Amino acid sequence: MPGLEETTEIRREEDLVQKIQGSDSTNVVHTTLQTDERVIARVTDGIYRQPASALRELINNAYDADATRVVIKTDAPRFERISVEDDGHGMTPASLAHMLLHIGGSAKRQEVGQRLGITNSADPLVSPDGRKLIGKIGIGIFSVAQLTHTFQIVTKVKGDKFRTIATVALKQYSDDAIKSDDSSDQYESGKVNIWREKAKDVGVHGTTIILTNIRPQARDTLRSREIWSAIEQSENTAVVDEHQAIEPPKYHIGRVDASGELLKKIKGKTSNIPWQGSDKPDEAFKKLVECVWDELQNFNPNPQLDKIFDYYLQMVWQLSLAIPLTYVDGNIFDMDLVGWAEAFKIANEPKGGASTLKLKSKVSVREILGLKEGAIEDKFEVFFDDLKLFRPIKFKGLPTPNHSIKNPMVFLGKCREEFEKYSVDLSGGPLEFEAYLFWTPKVAPTEHRGSLIRINGSSGTLFDSSFMRYQVSEQTRLRQITCEIFIQQGFDSALNIDRESFNYAHPHSVFLTRWLHSALRQLATAQKRVASDIRGQNRDEQKSQDLNAIQKIAFELWQEEVEDEDSTPPTVIIEDEGPQQKLIPNADLAFNRAVIVPRKDGYRTAKGDVRSSLLDEKLKAIVQVLSTFGLLDGLSKSKQERLLRAIYKILETA
Numbered sequence: 001m002p003g004l005e006e007t008t009e010i011r012r013e014e015d016l017v018q019k020i021q022g023s024d025s026t027n028v029v030h031t032t033l034q035t036d037e038r039v040i041a042r043v044t045d046g047i048y049r050q051p052a053s054a055l056r057e058l059i060n061n062a063y064d065a066d067a068t069r070v071v072i073k074t075d076a077p078r079f080e081r082i083s084v085e086d087d088g089h090g091m092t093p094a095s096l097a098h099m100l101l102h103i104g105g106s107a108k109r110q111e112v113g114q115r116l117g118i119t120n121s122a123d124p125l126v127s128p129d130g131r132k133l134i135g136k137i138g139i140g141i142f143s144v145a146q147l148t149h150t151f152q153i154v155t156k157v158k159g160d161k162f163r164t165i166a167t168v169a170l171k172q173y174s175d176d177a178i179k180s181d182d183s184s185d186q187y188e189s190g191k192v193n194i195w196r197e198k199a200k201d202v203g204v205h206g207t208t209i210i211l212t213n214i215r216p217q218a219r220d221t222l223r224s225r226e227i228w229s230a231i232e233q234s235e236n237t238a239v240v241d242e243h244q245a246i247e248p249p250k251y252h253i254g255r256v257d258a259s260g261e262l263l264k265k266i267k268g269k270t271s272n273i274p275w276q277g278s279d280k281p282d283e284a285f286k287k288l289v290e291c292v293w294d295e296l297q298n299f300n301p302n303p304q305l306d307k308i309f310d311y312y313l314q315m316v317w318q319l320s321l322a323i324p325l326t327y328v329d330g331n332i333f334d335m336d337l338v339g340w341a342e343a344f345k346i347a348n349e350p351k352g353g354a355s356t357l358k359l360k361s362k363v364s365v366r367e368i369l370g371l372k373e374g375a376i377e378d379k380f381e382v383f384f385d386d387l388k389l390f391r392p393i394k395f396k397g398l399p400t401p402n403h404s405i406k407n408p409m410v411f412l413g414k415c416r417e418e419f420e421k422y423s424v425d426l427s428g429g430p431l432e433f434e435a436y437l438f439w440t441p442k443v444a445p446t447e448h449r450g451s452l453i454r455i456n457g458s459s460g461t462l463f464d465s466s467f468m469r470y471q472v473s474e475q476t477r478l479r480q481i482t483c484e485i486f487i488q489q490g491f492d493s494a495l496n497i498d499r500e501s502f503n504y505a506h507p508h509s510v511f512l513t514r515w516l517h518s519a520l521r522q523l524a525t526a527q528k529r530v531a532s533d534i535r536g537q538n539r540d541e542q543k544s545q546d547l548n549a550i551q552k553i554a555f556e557l558w559q560e561e562v563e564d565e566d567s568t569p570p571t572v573i574i575e576d577e578g579p580q581q582k583l584i585p586n587a588d589l590a591f592n593r594a595v596i597v598p599r600k601d602g603y604r605t606a607k608g609d610v611r612s613s614l615l616d617e618k619l620k621a622i623v624q625v626l627s628t629f630g631l632l633d634g635l636s637k638s639k640q641e642r643l644l645r646a647i648y649k650i651l652e653t654a
């Protein structure tokens, strides 16, 4: 028997459903968002911090509604308005009413969800068409609060002659407002106007969320204001000292002036994006991914997204990693690795070792190991302005600079733990997952070094470069690994409500952490074994390339510091001419001599030539020493050049 309060609550909801049914644009229903808990009321005011988180949540909702296509449109680079349109099932007046009156009380994974048609009638854990649901709490949609306080929901279900429109004005809390609101146990989170409009096409279904009046702070973030104002300031002082100039991000969508109207030119262009306006959305996205890998060829050994991209491009990238998408060049599980990668199976026993996987051509590792993740083709396409999003992770055809192992090594695993010794309340039930650890000499961008956990395809955490706090000092090897863990069952209860962090003490986290650390140990052992085999084969070769005394210093330091005897320090070249440098393969760092070496007038002597080639050798070794400690990575090319010029001058001084 429901209590008195509950019955009023139910009546209120039924009442609202009826009112919505009878509404039109002249007869608008007014209601308020209500929550039972003060803490949940505050959710609308900011547990999600990044614009990407809000978009991630809206896309996750479209996914849960069985959408096959989501279209996000922004008015970049101005960012006054953002819309997210999907072709999912839409919301009936009853689902909408439930959503508005139960913030924090999701209908997903509940019986009520089955009644409302939000979940599958046979299983409340999956969507009507059978997707494993991402949503569980009932707050995700309010993540838009950090972008705007006013938004509109336009939604329609198939067969309905009307579409339902709701405009939401979220309440902005001050601490006082919360305190004075003590008259009831209900907390008001905002005001909503709802009406119904006749639809042209009865068969259409889907939901569009329109965010307007983007908050100034969020707009500034989206406009990369921090980056641009720092550059502007340095430009102003640059009149006095050009060396202080901060480099703009290599790729950006453009910069508006303070009025938000005028596009400003940067290096003679209003924007610099890696794709062309005429590119198809999927080609455009491929170019975005390619430009990051190209950095390696452009002598940037550690391409960092937050150095080469403005905020918008970083956000697109982050979003592509977070949502359930297919991979830009295909899923590693579906690839035939013959001829370009080595594959290993991770043992689940604590002291086990990785075993070499016998590969066959035209047979995927999915078939060999019976991997389930991503096996069912499920069309879910997401478009973001010019781009069609994919997981921006590449496996095939990657560069392998200065390392004796030329092929990537792929470690695959799957595991299920029943937690039989614990009660379900304590353990959260069984845990099941699949994973790959992809080792390659160079992982780009640097943000992909680490492990990422996906639950039902979605992740809010991005790559964890500590690999769940792995305490072993194999820093170099860890920087060469991208790992994704796909949860198939469990772990959900270990995830915090913003989906952006999880509870390390939860039995599922403890188990997964132990598994991952064991997998890393297995990877290290196998990788050392392969490397030593290759060393054996190459022994004669290596002897022949004997190093001079200067080179030896840099080489030996690298081996000591980097603790990876199969890699060598980056190759450095000092070239006479600029552009064709790019044609030299396997050079990691290249500098233009004319920029670094002060021009000498007068005739050159043979003695002078010997001396300058010795200086070259010394300078190259110094560059290697600096990059051994990662000291060049944070510097722009022009700063690197100025540093080398100064060092050269010192070396040159008699």
Ligand SMILES: Nc1ncnc2c1ncn2[C@@H]1O[C@H](COP(=O)(O)OP(=O)(O)OP(=O)(O)O)[C@@H](O)[C@H]1O
Residues within 6 Å of the ligand: 057, 058, 061, 062, 064, 065, 086, 088, 089, 090, 091, 095, 099, 106, 107, 108, 118, 134, 135, 136, 137, 138, 139, 140, 141, 142, 206, 207
């Ligand atoms: N694009 C959409 N299509 C259909 N229904 C939607 C859509 N967006 C939201 N909803 C409805 O609104 C409800 C609230 O969404 P919200 O994201 O706040 O919570 P949730 O997805 O249930 O859980 P979580 O907080 O874990 O995301 C959903 O349960 C769903 O019924």
Ligand SMILES: [Mg+2]
Residues within 6 Å of the ligand: 057, 060, 061, 134, 135, 136, 139, 140, 141
């Ligand atoms: Mg949600």
